Amino acid sequence: MARIYTRSGDKGQTSLIYGKRVAKNDARVEAYGTCDEANSMIGLALSFLDGKQFDGKDDFVDVLHRVQTILFHVGAELATPSDKEVAWKLKQEHIEELEKQIDQWDKELPPLKNFILPSGHSASAALHTARTVTRRAERAAVAIEDANPLVQSYINRLSDFLFVAARYVNQQLGGEERNLKADI
Amino acid sequence: MARIYTRSGDKGQTSLIYGKRVAKNDARVEAYGTCDEANSMIGLALSFLDGKQFDGKDDFVDVLHRVQTILFHVGAELATPSDKEVAWKLKQEHIEELEKQIDQWDKELPPLKNFILPSGHSASAALHTARTVTRRAERAAVAIEDANPLVQSYINRLSDFLFVAARYVNQQLGGEERNLKADI
Amino acid sequence: MARIYTRSGDKGQTSLIYGKRVAKNDARVEAYGTCDEANSMIGLALSFLDGKQFDGKDDFVDVLHRVQTILFHVGAELATPSDKEVAWKLKQEHIEELEKQIDQWDKELPPLKNFILPSGHSASAALHTARTVTRRAERAAVAIEDANPLVQSYINRLSDFLFVAARYVNQQLGGEERNLKADI
Numbered sequence: 001m002a003r004i005y006t007r008s009g010d011k012g013q014t015s016l017i018y019g020k021r022v023a024k025n026d027a028r029v030e031a032y033g034t035c036d037e038a039n040s041m042i043g044l045a046l047s048f049l050d051g052k053q054f055d056g057k058d059d060f061v062d063v064l065h066r067v068q069t070i071l072f073h074v075g076a077e078l079a080t081p082s083d084k085e086v087a088w089k090l091k092q093e094h095i096e097e098l099e100k101q102i103d104q105w106d107k108e109l110p111p112l113k114n115f116i117l118p119s120g121h122s123a124s125a126a127l128h129t130a131r132t133v134t135r136r137a138e139r140a141a142v143a144i145e146d147a148n149p150l151v152q153s154y155i156n157r158l159s160d161f162l163f164v165a166a167r168y169v170n171q172q173l174g175g176e177e178r179n180l181k182a183d184i
Numbered sequence: 185m186a187r188i189y190t191r192s193g194d195k196g197q198t199s200l201i202y203g204k205r206v207a208k209n210d211a212r213v214e215a216y217g218t219c220d221e222a223n224s225m226i227g228l229a230l231s232f233l234d235g236k237q238f239d240g241k242d243d244f245v246d247v248l249h250r251v252q253t254i255l256f257h258v259g260a261e262l263a264t265p266s267d268k269e270v271a272w273k274l275k276q277e278h279i280e281e282l283e284k285q286i287d288q289w290d291k292e293l294p295p296l297k298n299f300i301l302p303s304g305h306s307a308s309a310a311l312h313t314a315r316t317v318t319r320r321a322e323r324a325a326v327a328i329e330d331a332n333p334l335v336q337s338y339i340n341r342l343s344d345f346l347f348v349a350a351r352y353v354n355q356q357l358g359g360e361e362r363n364l365k366a367d368i
Numbered sequence: 369m370a371r372i373y374t375r376s377g378d379k380g381q382t383s384l385i386y387g388k389r390v391a392k393n394d395a396r397v398e399a400y401g402t403c404d405e406a407n408s409m410i411g412l413a414l415s416f417l418d419g420k421q422f423d424g425k426d427d428f429v430d431v432l433h434r435v436q437t438i439l440f441h442v443g444a445e446l447a448t449p450s451d452k453e454v455a456w457k458l459k460q461e462h463i464e465e466l467e468k469q470i471d472q473w474d475k476e477l478p479p480l481k482n483f484i485l486p487s488g489h490s491a492s493a494a495l496h497t498a499r500t501v502t503r504r505a506e507r508a509a510v511a512i513e514d515a516n517p518l519v520q521s522y523i524n525r526l527s528d529f530l531f532v533a534a535r536y537v538n539q540q541l542g543g544e545e546r547n548l549k550a551d552i
């Protein structure tokens with residue numbers, strides 16, 4: 001088997017897809033590296049559902065696995081230099097898929113008129129954390145020149161998706177949703 | 185109900201309070217986005233206390249909910265352009281409140297003469313993580329021009345508060361505190 | 369006892385080892401601050417092993433405690449200005465130690481021909497998260513002038529080490545390893 005470590009990045013440079021060498025703090029590397037971090041945090045959130053049961057749990061987990069999968073493809077797109085062909089391209093329909101899921105969950109949730117504290121079940125709090133890491137990825141993506149604009153939209157919508165997923169999982173598992181108090 | 189997603193940030197810009205448009209990687213957005221991340225990590229730490237008991241647990245949880253609430257107000261202050269009125273302003277007394285709590289917990293803890301490894305109970309390790317994310321927020325806040333200096337102080341003190349909270353929760357729950365070994 | 373809070377960093381500056389004052393968003397502070405964050409995330413991963421049993425668990429935990437300890441020394445090296453003597457210096461053998469451990473775990477694992485989703489046990493998902501935070505530390509270290517090149521190599525190898533550790537712990541605890549699906 002090929003070794004996982006190649007030592008080729010030991011001097012602070014790395015390769016994009018098609019082989020172009022860039023510094024490890026290049027805007028593209030920052031952006032797909034942060035998608036990888038968001039992806040890992042989603043994995044942590046899912047791990048807290050192990051052994052828990054609620055109606056529709058299997059669907060919930062499937063939907064999040066699908067998001068993890070698409071995040072890899074978003075990462076591949078971010079790792080492709082702008083003058084090269086992207087092997088798999090994000091489409092408008094992937095964003096619409098997120099929006100439909102948001103609408104569906106939202107119908108089952110009490111409407112919000114204020115912020116909520118990240119609170120309740122571990123899976124919910126980890127989804128809030130994944131939400132904020134996704135927003136960090138969104139900020140990193142802004143610095144990339146000539147990126148596919150759909151990637152920026154997808155990451156934006158994904159953070160709203162994770163917000164609603166965090167609320168939904170609390171509702172299903174009886175985790176407490178705490179509203180932000182105005183007077184302190 | 186108003187939809188949570190407005191699509192208005194799909195092009196990489198967003199609004200501060202009062203509506204000023206800025207790039208999503210503007211220094212202010214980086215800083216309050218990182219406060220949001222620290223807030224979520226505190227929520228994750230609290231979730232690990234579910235079902236655990238120790239003397240003074242309710243107070244401990246209340247104090248951390250209060251910190252989460254104040255972090256939102258810190259976020260609102262960071263989201264207000266420097267030429268505009270801040271609706272709610274952080275005061276010196278909020279910093280003193282953290283200091284008093286640090287002193288109170290510290291009295292119950294063995295004195296430290298060295299670093300400790302983030303270790304022990306999940307709630308403690310997550311508080312250490314929240315501490316380091318808070319320090320990242322502090323670094324991000326440095327880049328803001330004309331910020332309220334009390335905000336910088338509050339975030340600084342908050343990371344010390346979270347360090348002591350991490351130690352305290354280990355002590356209460358019997359989590360192991362590991363000192364850094366000098367000889368390796 | 370000396371108070372943990374000194375208030376001396378309230379204006380956004382701090383001290384390196386030997387006392388040189390720098391802004392808190394100086395490249396060195398960013399790099400060792402991110403090592404501290406990776407270290408905390410490793411602590412969180414270890415906390416999820418509490419009460420779990422598998423063959424070789426004690427060795428696994430010892431190896432990760434050793435990594436946490438070395439990360440502190442890496443942090444001290446990053447916190448030393450380039451014109452000053454580093455008290456403890458990272459050596460080539462510390463990198464080889466990681467490589468040997470990677471090889472040993474890898475022998476016990478099914479070979480990979482594709483990416484895997486961060487998934488399975490909480491300890492595994494948290495190690496994936498620690499891996500991505502370590503890669504963020506690696507990106508931050510690139511910006512430091514005249515850093516010890518072994519530090520860059522160590523952090524690079526550490527992210528591969530954490531990848532294999534995440535796989536290994538899933539294997540030992542029966543956590544599911546999910547391959548990335550190509551067709552979506």
Ligand code: B12
Nearest residue numbers: 002004016036072075076079480481482483484527528531
């Ligand atoms: C972009 C990229 C990433 C991105 C995003 C990936 C994505 N698609 O979004 C991120 C940052 C997530 C990533 C992470 C990692 N990556 Co990477 N990545 C790449 C890169 C630059 C392009 C891969 C790609 O997307 N190709 C485009 C798609 C369309 O191709 P594909 O048909 O899916 O085929 C690819 C995969 O099957 C993969 N693959 C094949 N065999 C193996 C074996 C292993 C162990 C892994 C992890 C992947 C892998 O490589 C194929 C060709 O590119 C390649 C290097 C290169 N220039 O090709 C490295 C590469 C695949 N990565 C590598 C490694 C080691 C990793 C990490 C383990 C690093 C770490 N320590 O965290 C992780 C693993 C993450 C995981 N969960 O599995 C190595 C694999 C070395 C090997 N022989 O085993 C490569 C070859 C880089 C290198 N060092 O030379 N990576």
Ligand code: B12
Nearest residue numbers: 112113114115116159160186188200201220256259260263
């Ligand atoms: C700053 C800000 C944040 C900051 C910090 C907030 C703080 N106070 O520290 C952070 C980064 C944390 C944040 C996060 C989010 N935010 Co915000 N935020 C704002 C912003 C710019 C100002 C809000 C504010 O603090 N006003 C000042 C205080 C004093 O006003 P207030 O009396 O408390 O009233 C505010 C709240 O009640 C809030 N609010 C009212 N209804 C709703 C409904 C929802 C769903 C939410 C979350 C909030 C909310 O908005 C009021 C007016 O500003 C507004 C847009 C704007 N320009 O007004 C968006 C805004 C409130 N946020 C919004 C959203 C969607 C979110 C997130 C869900 C985004 C995400 N995917 O992560 C999260 C939710 C976090 C949570 N835990 O609940 C939307 C709400 C849309 C809607 N109709 O439901 C707004 C309107 C922006 C937009 N898209 O147009 N946000």
Ligand code: B12
Nearest residue numbers: 296297298299300343344370372384385404440443444447
């Ligand atoms: C670099 C550094 C860090 C780095 C990395 C450390 C490393 N070795 O990699 C990081 C970012 C991790 C860090 C974190 C923290 N640090 Co620090 N750190 C330093 C710094 C600049 C150098 C320390 C060092 O490595 N010296 C070199 C080695 C070789 O020396 P050493 O023999 O190990 O001796 C050191 C330690 O024993 C330590 N130490 C001694 N007593 C105490 C007491 C406490 C409470 C702690 C935490 C450490 C500590 O300081 C000694 C002398 O430097 C010093 C300030 C300075 N200029 O000296 C602050 C300093 C030690 N840190 C301090 C603090 C408060 C912290 C944090 C609690 C901050 C926070 N809120 O997160 C955490 C604690 C982390 C933990 N897990 O324990 C304070 C301690 C104040 C006190 N009197 O108790 C100091 C003195 C800075 C200050 N405010 O003036 N730190």
Ligand SMILES: C[C@H]1O[C@@H](n2cnc3c(N)ncnc32)[C@H](O)[C@@H]1O
Nearest residue numbers: 135136138139198199200208213217
């Ligand atoms: C809810 C509020 O969060 C801010 N906002 C929008 N996108 C991001 C991001 N990626 N990171 C941090 N903050 C963001 C805007 O100010 C928005 O109104």
Ligand SMILES: C[C@H]1O[C@@H](n2cnc3c(N)ncnc32)[C@H](O)[C@@H]1O
Nearest residue numbers: 319320322323382383384392397401
């Ligand atoms: C404990 C040590 O951590 C460093 N330090 C102070 N503030 C921060 C921060 N926000 N992020 C990272 N490191 C910091 C200083 O060097 C201090 O002495």
Ligand SMILES: C[C@H]1O[C@@H](n2cnc3c(N)ncnc32)[C@H](O)[C@@H]1O
Nearest residue numbers: 014015016024029033503504506507
């Ligand atoms: C696996 C792939 O991840 C990218 N890569 C290498 N180092 C880092 C890092 N520190 N952060 C993010 N991405 C990185 C390279 O493109 C490599 O090929």
Ligand SMILES: [Mg+2]
Nearest residue numbers: 156157159193
């Ligand atoms: Mg948005």
Ligand SMILES: [Mg+2]
Nearest residue numbers: 340341343377
């Ligand atoms: Mg400080």
Ligand SMILES: [Mg+2]
Nearest residue numbers: 009524525527
């Ligand atoms: Mg590498």
